[in-house]
Amino acid sequence: MNKIHDIAKKYFNKEVTDRDRAIFEAGISLGALFHQFLGIPLPKNKKLINNIEDTIKNSISTQPYVKSVEVKIDYNQLKDVKNIYDYSVLNGENLEVEIITNYGDVTIHSRLKYIKELDFPLMYIEKIDD
Amino acid sequence: MNKIHDIAKKYFNKEVTDRDRAIFEAGISLGALFHQFLGIPLPKNKKLINNIEDTIKNSISTQPYVKSVEVKIDYNQLKDVKNIYDYSVLNGENLEVEIITNYGDVTIHSRLKYIKELDFPLMYIEKIDD
Amino acid sequence: MNKIHDIAKKYFNKEVTDRDRAIFEAGISLGALFHQFLGIPLPKNKKLINNIEDTIKNSISTQPYVKSVEVKIDYNQLKDVKNIYDYSVLNGENLEVEIITNYGDVTIHSRLKYIKELDFPLMYIEKIDD
Amino acid sequence: MNKIHDIAKKYFNKEVTDRDRAIFEAGISLGALFHQFLGIPLPKNKKLINNIEDTIKNSISTQPYVKSVEVKIDYNQLKDVKNIYDYSVLNGENLEVEIITNYGDVTIHSRLKYIKELDFPLMYIEKIDD
Numbered sequence: 470m471n472k473i474h475d476i477a478k479k480y481f482n483k484e485v486t487d488r489d490r491a492i493f494e495a496g497i498s499l500g501a502l503f504h505q506f507l508g509i510p511l512p513k514n515k516k517l518i519n520n521i522e523d524t525i526k527n528s529i530s531t532q533p534y535v536k537s538v539e540v541k542i543d544y545n546q547l548k549d550v551k552n553i554y555d556y557s558v559l560n561g562e563n564l565e566v567e568i569i570t571n572y573g574d575v576t577i578h579s580r581l582k583y584i585k586e587l588d589f590p591l592m593y594i595e596k597i598d599d
Numbered sequence: 600m601n602k603i604h605d606i607a608k609k610y611f612n613k614e615v616t617d618r619d620r621a622i623f624e625a626g627i628s629l630g631a632l633f634h635q636f637l638g639i640p641l642p643k644n645k646k647l648i649n650n651i652e653d654t655i656k657n658s659i660s661t662q663p664y665v666k667s668v669e670v671k672i673d674y675n676q677l678k679d680v681k682n683i684y685d686y687s688v689l690n691g692e693n694l695e696v697e698i699i700t701n702y703g704d705v706t707i708h709s710r711l712k713y714i715k716e717l718d719f720p721l722m723y724i725e726k727i728d729d
Numbered sequence: 730m731n732k733i734h735d736i737a738k739k740y741f742n743k744e745v746t747d748r749d750r751a752i753f754e755a756g757i758s759l760g761a762l763f764h765q766f767l768g769i770p771l772p773k774n775k776k777l778i779n780n781i782e783d784t785i786k787n788s789i790s791t792q793p794y795v796k797s798v799e800v801k802i803d804y805n806q807l808k809d810v811k812n813i814y815d816y817s818v819l820n821g822e823n824l825e826v827e828i829i830t831n832y833g834d835v836t837i838h839s840r841l842k843y844i845k846e847l848d849f850p851l852m853y854i855e856k857i858d859d
Numbered sequence: 860m861n862k863i864h865d866i867a868k869k870y871f872n873k874e875v876t877d878r879d880r881a882i883f884e885a886g887i888s889l890g891a892l893f894h895q896f897l898g899i900p901l902p903k904n905k906k907l908i909n910n911i912e913d914t915i916k917n918s919i920s921t922q923p924y925v926k927s928v929e930v931k932i933d934y935n936q937l938k939d940v941k942n943i944y945d946y947s948v949l950n951g952e953n954l955e956v957e958i959i960t961n962y963g964d965v966t967i968h969s970r971l972k973y974i975k976e977l978d979f980p981l982m983y984i985e986k987i988d989d
Contacts, residue, residue: 495886628756766899783914
C-alpha cells in the first residue's frame, strides 16, 4: 500500500498538499458517481431503491482514498408506474450523495445535491478536517 | 396499460409482428444494460457483488416488456485488492446476463456472454417461444 | 468476415431468421447509443453540436451489422447559457436517432424519438425490407 | 454570472479557498469525463478519432470553471478491424486527458493518464498556478 502510494505521488506536482489531494479525490469520485449512474431506470419500490443506493455506495467506495459514501434517491420524486413507459431514471434532481475522502491527515466531507435556485445538481465541499 | 400499448404501436411499421417486437425489446435491454453499467468499480466481496447483480437486474427489469433479468458477475475474475489502485471494473469479460422479454404470445430468451473465440461480449438469442 | 459470422451464429438458436437478427441488432444499437451518451454536457453552439452528432454516429456505426446511423440533437431545446450552471445535457427529449441495420437480405430502419403522448423516448421499427 | 457564483458559494464551507475550489472542479471534470465516455466504440480511422476527441473536449469544456480540455486517444492501440467483432472501445489505457480549471486567481493543470507501473488510469495534478 505505502509503495503504491509513493509511486502515484511522483506524478503529482510537489506543491500538492494532503488537503489538495483529499479535495481532488472527492471531486473525482463525485464526478465519476454522477456520470456513471446517471440514467439508470428506477423501479418504484422502496426495497429495490435501497438496494440500488447500496450498489452505488459500494461501487464508489472501491475508489482510492474514499472513506465512506452515502447515497439517497428521493423516493417521493419517482413516478407512480401507471403504464410500462412510466418509470423514472436516476437524474440530477432525485439523487443526493455524501462522500468522505481521506488523504494523510485531511478528511473532506463533500456532497452532491440538487439546488433549486441554481436548477443544478451542485457538488460542493461541506467540511474540511485538517 | 392497453391504451399506452396501442399508442406506442402506432409508431411501429404495420408489418412488425409480436415476434419482431419481443426480439427488438430484448436487443434494446441488452444494449442498454451493457452500456449503462460498463465501467462501474467492483469491490472484491461476494455479498457486495450479489448486491450489484441485484441492482442491475432490478433496474433493467423496469424497462418495457422485460419479464426477467439474471445477472452474473464472475467473482473469480475480480482482482485481489493488493493496493488502492488494484480493483476491477465491470467489463465485457466478467459479466453474463440473461434477459427474457415477452410481447403478446412470444417470449424471447436472450443472453450476453463473453465468447473467447470471438474475443467479444456477444449478445444472442437462445430461445424463441412463439 | 464469413468465418467470424459463422462462429457467432452457432450461439444463436437455429430458428433465428435473418429478419430476427437484423431486428435484434437494431435494438442493441439503439439501447447502447442511448445509455452510452445520455448525460453528456452540451454546448450551445451549432458547430459543436454537429460535431457531437457525428461522434455518436461514427461510434455506433462501428457496431456489428449497423449500416448507417443518423443523429439529431434538437438545438432549439438547448438552454441559452446565462450562467456557468446553465447548460443542457443529452436526454430522452432532445435526441432523435435513426439506425439502419442489415443482416443477410434483411434491412431494418429503426428510430429513437421522444413521443409527447407517451412522455417517453420511444425506440421503434419504421420499416422492414426483406 | 457573479450572482450565480455567489449563490453556489454559500453551499461551500467558508474555509474553502480558491485553490481548493479549482482543484475540486478539476477532480469533478476528470471523473465525469472518464465515466461518461468509457466504453464508447471506436472506429479505426484517424479523422473519426479526431472528431471523437473534439466531442469529448467540447462536451467537458461546458462544465463550470473548466478553462480548457485536451483529449488524446492512442490510435496505435486501436485494433485493426479484421472482422465485425474486432473493434476497440474507449478505456483507461488508450485515453489521455489534460484539463485546466480556473477559480479566482488559481489555475490547475490536471491530467488523466494510464500509468504502467500502477496498471491504472491515474488522475493527477501537474501544476498549480496561484
